[in-house]
Amino acid sequence: MPAHVSEWLNAYHDGELQGNRLHQIEAHLAECDLCQAELESLESLSGLLHTVPAPEFTSSERFAAQVNLRLPHEQTKVSRKQILEISWWMIPVGLLGVWVFIVTSNILSDIIYEANNFGLLSGISNWLNFGSVNGVYLSSTLGQAGFLSGNGLSWAETAETFTRMSLPQISLQVSIALLYLSWSAIWWARHMRQERGPLLES
Amino acid sequence: MDPVKILKRAWYILWSYRALWVFGLILAIAAGSSTSQGSNNGTRYEQSHGENPQVTPQSIQEAFRDFQREVNKLFEQGIPDMKVSGEELTTFLWVIGGFVLVMLIIGVVVAIARYVSETAVIRMVDEYEGSGNKMTVRQGFRIGWSNTSWRLFLINLIVNLPVIALVLVLLIAGTGVYFSVVNGSANFAAFSVVSAIVLAFITIFVVVILTILLHLLRNFFWRISVLENLGVRESLQRGFAMVLENWKNVGLMWLVMIGLGIVWAIASIILIIVTIPVVLVTAVIAVLVIALPLLLLVGIFSTFLGGYLPWIAGGLFVAPLFFTLAFSPWLLLGSWQSVYTSTVWTLTYREIKTLPAITPQTEVVPVGDS
Numbered sequence: 001m002p003a004h005v006s007e008w009l010n011a012y013h014d015g016e017l018q019g020n021r022l023h024q025i026e027a028h029l030a031e032c033d034l035c036q037a038e039l040e041s042l043e044s045l046s047g048l049l050h051t052v053p054a055p056e057f058t059s060s061e062r063f064a065a066q067v068n069l070r071l072p073h074e075q076t077k078v079s080r081k082q083i084l085e086i087s088w089w090m091i092p093v094g095l096l097g098v099w100v101f102i103v104t105s106n107i108l109s110d111i112i113y114e115a116n117n118f119g120l121l122s123g124i125s126n127w128l129n130f131g132s133v134n135g136v137y138l139s140s141t142l143g144q145a146g147f148l149s150g151n152g153l154s155w156a157e158t159a160e161t162f163t164r165m166s167l168p169q170i171s172l173q174v175s176i177a178l179l180y181l182s183w184s185a186i187w188w189a190r191h192m193r194q195e196r197g198p199l200l201e202s
Numbered sequence: 203m204d205p206v207k208i209l210k211r212a213w214y215i216l217w218s219y220r221a222l223w224v225f226g227l228i229l230a231i232a233a234g235s236s237t238s239q240g241s242n243n244g245t246r247y248e249q250s251h252g253e254n255p256q257v258t259p260q261s262i263q264e265a266f267r268d269f270q271r272e273v274n275k276l277f278e279q280g281i282p283d284m285k286v287s288g289e290e291l292t293t294f295l296w297v298i299g300g301f302v303l304v305m306l307i308i309g310v311v312v313a314i315a316r317y318v319s320e321t322a323v324i325r326m327v328d329e330y331e332g333s334g335n336k337m338t339v340r341q342g343f344r345i346g347w348s349n350t351s352w353r354l355f356l357i358n359l360i361v362n363l364p365v366i367a368l369v370l371v372l373l374i375a376g377t378g379v380y381f382s383v384v385n386g387s388a389n390f391a392a393f394s395v396v397s398a399i400v401l402a403f404i405t406i407f408v409v410v411i412l413t414i415l416l417h418l419l420r421n422f423f424w425r426i427s428v429l430e431n432l433g434v435r436e437s438l439q440r441g442f443a444m445v446l447e448n449w450k451n452v453g454l455m456w457l458v459m460i461g462l463g464i465v466w467a468i469a470s471i472i473l474i475i476v477t478i479p480v481v482l483v484t485a486v487i488a489v490l491v492i493a494l495p496l497l498l499l500v501g502i503f504s505t506f507l508g509g510y511l512p513w514i515a516g517g518l519f520v521a522p523l524f525f526t527l528a529f530s531p532w533l534l535l536g537s538w539q540s541v542y543t544s545t546v547w548t549l550t551y552r553e554i555k556t557l558p559a560i561t562p563q564t565e566v567v568p569v570g571d572s
Contacts, residue, residue: 089453089457092457092460092461093457096414096460100407100410100411100414101407103410104403104406104407104410105403107406108399108402108403108406111372111376111402112399115376115379177464177467180460180461180464181461181464181465183461184457184458184461184462184464184465187457187458187461188206191205191206192206195204195206
């Protein structure tokens with residue numbers, strides 16, 4: 001009688017064997033009571049296991065999602081904080097952007113003004129309407145009314161022209177500088193508070 | 203990285219390391235001579251009330267011809283009211299040429315001294331931070347006088363390339379507009395002017411931003427070149443990588459330094475006003491110092507120039523010395539600013555170098571596998 005086929009019985013029971021090996025096992029089982037008994041015990045064990053309800057397995061992604069859901073809503077707070085933080089840092093960058101825009105406008109304005117003075121834009125200067133605004137309405141009115149004349153009128157016109165044309169530019173740049181300084185001061189105060197925080201706690 | 207600690211440390215170094223001030227003075231003189239023609243920041247205004255006469259290319263040519271005629275007349279007849287002959291005027295013109303040549307030589311010397319000083323300040327601060335050793339001015343010049351200064355010049359040139367490119371673009375655009383206005387139809391001229399304005403605006407805007415960023419990067423390019431003794435290309439590559447890797451720290455320091463720059467601008471206005479009496483005193487001292495050289499020069503020029511011309515020529519030659527001495531208190535303010543800024547960036551560079559490099563994110567191991 002050939003050797004027992006215990007090591008193949010599991011595969012035979014699961015239907016994994018084919019060809020010669022299958023015929024060999026079947027022939028042996030028909031002759032060997034011992035192997036037949038072992039196969040029967042395997043079948044009964046399998047039947048018993050099938051009666052037990054299968055446990056529910058959760059995928060790692062689902063598990064992570066479930067844990068996330070059960071956590072307190074700290075995540076939302078952090079992202080809002082992040083947005084505030086980014087906005088805080090964008091303030092000086094935005095101010096610098098505005099300043100660059102103003103500087104660019106001034107440079108370009110100067111170039112066009114000088115180009116016009118040199119006659120480079122003579123053919124279209126009327127179309128672009130250069131220097132049409134003298135901005136001395138108040139002084140002229142005062143002069144016409146007889147309140148100002150001579151040097152006084154001349155000084156008033158100069159002062160009014162300066163106020164109308166230069167003051168807005170100056171005040172705009174000063175405003176940007178002051179806003180930037182305010183941001184710097186707040187940053188400094190925050191930094192100092194953060195630095196002193198651990199000291200106060202200890 | 204703590205910017206406040208760096209600022210405080212730089213402040214301490216500025217006041218405790220006086221040898222740096224000498225190099226700061228050179229930097230301030232160089233900065234003063236290179237930014238003498240400031241922008242008016244849009245504060246232009248017109249006083250003329252009448253109609254501006256239309257300037258045409260023909261009228262410019264005519265004005266140029268008139269000017270040439272007047273100049274020829276001047277050099278033939280001289281200035282009889284001032285008892286100056288035409289021949290003396292021609293000689294005076296040669297003296298002016300000599301003055302321009304001297305100024306050019308001084309300009310080159312100041313430029314060399316500037317880069318030597320930049321190198322010296324960076325190395326002196328780094329050495330002081332590393333070993334606690336303070337160097338003398340002579341030692342500073344010795345360590346500043348090296349090939350590194352030349353590399354700093356080249357790096358600066360590269361950093362300023364966008365500005366050179368901007369000038370070229372504006373010149374090309376301006377020439378194009380001029381020819382379209384002179385030769386083209388009114389509609390085409392208007393179109394070309396508007397296009398040129400839009401192009402110029404975008405170009406200037408981009409170049410200003412690019413220049414600001416490149417000047418920030420230059421601080422690191424220079425320090426890498428000086429302290430790691432690397433070539434121009436390596437310094438640019440490493441500096442760029444360093445800033446990119448630590449962009450948050452660098453950006454924060456940059457924003458803080460801009461704020462500090464505004465504070466300094468306000469403080470310097472106040473200080474300039476406050477120190478006017480001191481400047482008046484230094485001006486008197488400067489007059490005493492230049493008196494002898496001035497008289498000597500006037501004596502020399504009197505041998506071949508007449509009237510007021512020897513005084514004008516002598517005054518021209520001693521003027522740079524006079525202004526340097528007279529405005530020395532303000533130069534000292536500039537010196538402090540230069541040394542402080544340089545020290546802050548050197549300390550920032552050192553601080554960033556000690557920071558651990560950003561490591562790639564560790565792989566997340568699945569819970570079941572562990």
